[in-house]
């Protein structure tokens with residue numbers, strides 16, 4: 001577990017989720033707005049996450065997948081957001097990154113902190129690129145992915161973003177770009193050392 005602070009001074013914890021986090025993750029899913037749930041999971045099946053989805057997200061396969069959470073221990077329900085990476089079967093240099101932050105906690109730097117944790121973690125597992133998918137109407141995610149240095153491509157249906165994990169020069173001097181570079185420096189070495197605790 002890594003202890004850090006958000007820019008507004010809130011003390012938060014960053015850690016990898018595992019099989020013991022089923023209840024917490026199911027509650028976080030329930031707390032998302034229908035819109036955020038759809039934007040992240042692409043389903044409109046209500047507030048209950050399926051058991052199969054929980055198995056998939058929390059499965060222990062650190063070479064190919066991890067899910068990171070930002071937790072605020074001062075709250076009754078501490079989950080603030082979660083971000084995950086999944087290595088591609090076709091191209092082991094690439095992993096899909098996806099992220100969700102509770103609606104009321106967006107625009108506090110949590111998504112960028114999760115991207116940085118996943119970035120350092122996946123790079124240590126040999127991943128070279130992250131790919132993220134979003135619908136073009138999800139302008140918040142489109143802007144955030146672009147502003148953290150991802151290059152966009154349009155397949156006629158969704159927007160496909162790619163971050164080159166070993167190219168820190170491609171991170172632009174935007175607010176989330178500067179925050180990302182700072183978080184990458186902060187987390188280098190720490191994620192591998194203490195991530196699972």
Ligand SMILES: CC(C)(COP(=O)(O)OP(=O)(O)OC[C@H]1O[C@@H](n2cnc3c(N)ncnc32)[C@H](O)[C@@H]1OP(=O)(O)O)[C@@H](O)C(=O)NCCC(=O)NCCS
Nearest residue numbers: 007039098099100101106107108109110111112144147175
């Ligand atoms: C997209 C998403 C993950 C971003 O998470 P977030 O926690 O709001 O991200 P951040 O706060 O790090 O950055 C978002 C914006 O807040 C601003 N911001 C404010 N304070 C900030 C801070 N302290 N640090 C970094 N960014 C900050 C940034 O400038 C950024 O603005 P921009 O995107 O207009 O350039 C979030 O909106 C979300 O969960 N959406 C629903 C699910 C979804 O669409 N997921 C994406 C597809 S997987």
